[in-house]
Amino acid sequence: MGSKYFVVFLTLCALASSLVLASDPSPLQDFCVAIAEPKDAVFVNGKFCKNPKLATADDFFLKGLNIPGDTSNPQGSNVTQANVAQIPGLNTLGISLVRIDYAPYGLNPPHTHPRATEVLQVVYGSLYVGFVTSNPENRLISKVLYEGDVFVFPVGLIHFQFNVGKTPAVAFAGLSSQNPGVITIANAVFGSNPPISDDVLAKAFQVDKKVVDLLQAQFSK
Template sequence: MAIRLIVAAFAMVALVSSLAYASDPSPLQDFCVAVNDSKASVFVNGKICKNPNMVTADDFFFSGLNKPGNTSNALGSRVTPVTVNQLFGLNTLGISLARIDFAPYGLNPPHTHPRATEIIVVVEGTLYVGFVTSNPADPNMKNKLFTKTLYPGDVFVFPEGLIHFQFNVGKSNAVAFAGLSSQNPGVITIASAVFGSKPPISADVLTRAFQVDKNVIKYLQGQFWGDNNY
């Protein structure tokens, strides 16, 4: 199983490499290993570079994707990301990776990546996945949902910025690896962003937007909106 996971991770990196420059600009040097944010004295669109003379192999190394994520949360899933925040050597390279673990019937809830296309490969279990298109040009049409049931070895792509999800429809654990076309793809989980923002969005706004009773909105805003990220 461990070998399969490692092979899947490398395959995902290869698959996403063709998408890597869709969002992030091409680098103008061999690498730009990120400096830890806590040590940075300036802000840039990304992260500032470590002195190349101080770069080591460890700056390009991450260990642990062979280990299952803890899915004992309300969603029954866990995302273990490997973005520039975990692996500083990814800075400016326009690529990142994640492992997603699912308990039986676990859900990676509807969310978006504002800066990246995502491609996943299932290595264990059965996932029901899908994404929703943006507002159609024809006002008489609705946002279209594309879904597919995936089995080990199956691959699916979620276009950049579109709302998507993965749901374990099996009775056993499931594992998938995801490649993303940005070193810092970002994630906006729809429910927690809308109902769990700080400070909260006005209940009047959400009541009008969702066309429900204000008590429903207050109930949702009162929930604990944790996430499933590492």
């Protein structure tokens, strides 16, 4: 009986292993609508691959992350991206990088990356950072970071960074996708095109429609 159960155990292990290996890759776009006619199709993830024999060093190179981003905006922050759109050689490699500049008391507002975990290092200044766990707890996990400190934001969770200092701050972050995507919460909810019904938003946020109208006016494009 012992050997019989051992064989069953090995069979289940092999099956589990094959299921893991056969799983779909993570999507690198918001959606992909199935289509029956190939002539109307596009490549998934929107990228063709260059013949590897024609690849050059410039396909894997980007300059300029030493240049501060313009933080003269209402949020007082600027994100300089280094993903597959800027570095073609990142395609299929599953990583990217950003530089984030913060004016004094500047904010990188609450947002999510639907396709990536983020690991952030403070290079200069001090940042109050945090993320919120899933429903129903909605627990805030936060910390003040200083130069050299590192913090991780798990994939898909709402997170933010706020410069708590009187001087500019700089951070670099790595993300586990060549196209991580970003959804800024306030922009998505109050600045969608066309707008979400104020009836929906008023009930969702338990506020008067006038408040919703005011917020939509702030974030409308």
